[in-house]
Amino acid sequence: MAWDFSTEPEFEAKLAWMREFVREEIIPLETLDLDWATYDRITQPLKDRVKEQGLWASHLPPELGGGGFGQVKLGLMHEILGQCKYAPGIFGNQAPDSGNAELLSVGGNEEQKERWMHPLLRGELRSCFSMTEPGAGADPTMLSTRAVLDGDDYVINGHKWFSSNASVADFLIVMAVTDPDVSPYQGSSMIVVPVDTPGVNILRDIPVMDHPWSGGLDGGHAEIIYTDVRVPRENLVGNPGDGFKLAQQRLGPGRIHHAMRWLGQSKRAFDMLCERAVSRIAHGSRLADKQMVQDWVATSAADMQAARLLTLHAAWTMDQVGASNARNEIAMIKYWGARVLHDVIDQAIQVHGSLGFSGDLPLEQMYRAARAARIYDGPDEVHKESVARRILRGYQATEVPTEHIPTRREAARKKFAEQLDLATANA
Known part of the structure; x- marks a missing residue:
């Protein structure tokens, strides 16, 4: 089956609007010291603009006020939102509220939806x-x-x-x-x-x-x-005993969104790394001219692209066959994406030296947050174990005879000796 991550031109226009909106209107909020009251007052007009674009709570179906987008589209959106910690909330899909709203939309009764889910979607509850x-x-x-x-x-x-x-x-x-x-x-x-x-x-x-x-x-x-x-x-x-079933419905899409937000964060750190590399002169040349830094740039670019393709493929698989049939794909993006996020930010800090370690840049905060990505939603080791276990189920042990087994070296030596004897005889 051919993979297809493409989206229609109308949605690409929405993504372009999001990129500019996040860059020009949301990222500057990071320079402010906000309490909840100030945050709500400042961000409400921004939320209204998101709603005007039809991009509010896009993870939910239209009848619940969302966009009804599939996981590929949501992944592309979250890649943009991941650049700034304030962006998901302004788009109505900030964890844990987004996952809880989705959970109630799947398992909640009408009274629960009316009392909890709809006010949550409107931003009236947390x-x-x-x-x-x-x-x-x-x-x-x-x-x-x-x-x-x-x-x-x-x-x-x-x-x-x-x-x-x-x-x-x-x-x-x-x-x-x-x-x-x-x-x-x-x-x-x-x-x-x-x-x-x-x-x-x-x-x-x-x-x-x-x-x-x-x-x-x-x-x-x-x-x-x-x-x-x-x-x-x-x-x-839901029903008694539905806890784990509902949790999986909540966590599967959530991991897609986490991984794509990590890519947005990685790309922001990568841009800072590259800008620093072409700007900073040290020991007679630009950092960009030094092989060590070039290796970081090339490796980070490849790692991010691999993570992006893995994540989009997981999202596409979910759209095609559902989360329960995409467990390996979802688990792989969790541990691969978390490592890429950490490594790219780490290298960006290293290129900036003491400036990267300081609070004058967002890199140090990004780095601290990135370390947690390898633990929450299940530590990397648990996901690796589950992936390996499911892969190995597709293999069967071979029957190996226990008597008269020539080793590869012995077999090769015998074959070489026969060839040598034949060559000598022909000579």
Whole structure:
């Protein structure tokens, strides 16, 4: 089957508008020290312009206010949005809100959509996806948070952390075990929990490499204790035991968008690397004339192109056959794209020297954020293992005889001796 990543001219015009809009209107926001109130006031007119272009919440179908774009188009859009951390929010697809809206659109009932999803899409609410736990780490089958049905309510008890956005969220989507007697893949569920529900104890925003301070527009990664949190059973998303199925529907497209945003970030760092290389004179010549820097430029260009093609192919595969049939493609872009992102930014910093290490350029912040890409949404090692496991299923062990096996060297020596004897006889 031939691959085709092309898009129609009308959409290419939209991408061109996005490139200029992000460059001229959004990236300059990085120079400002914004709190939430100022951010909302400044960005609302920008969001209105995005809506006028029909590009708001493009990951959702038109009936929910989105563009109904496939994954290839969304990937191309996210490549542009990845240049600046503010851009996804201004386009209505900032994680975790975008994934939660998509989750509710798939698994939510009409009341949940009306109460939570539509206000979320309009930017009137903020949300959190509360799944990760201390101790469970990269193995979600070890989740210990429990939700027990008591009459018409679920009662939730557990300990979560890295619940991104929780400190500023209006509601949480909590992953909890609802049936401990079956496989975790069939016994876990998702439940909507308003953040002001009694028993929701947000302890702190965990300091991390990306932003070692609390609060701010990053939303933070909260540690939460759920103590006898009681919510109506109608807050269950989908059916009991649907947790993992819904999580995969949420994470598959999310990884495509992550990988394409990483490419946008990589390209911005790469442009800075190249501009520095042709501008900076050191030891009698431009950095661009030095073979070491030329190697960085050539390798980074090839790595980014490979990541881009891998990601677009994964997006195209999802459009053709669905996320469940594109698991290898999605997993590969996760670990390959994260490495490319890190390496390109690292080399851009190196070319800039002390300036790249300083806060006068965005590279140092980009570098700290890039390191996390190899951990969140599943560490690289887990994705590599799953890819290798699925690939190896397509091979069968060969039957190797155990007696009278000449080694390759012995076979080659015997063949050479026969040829030598024949040559000698003919002479």
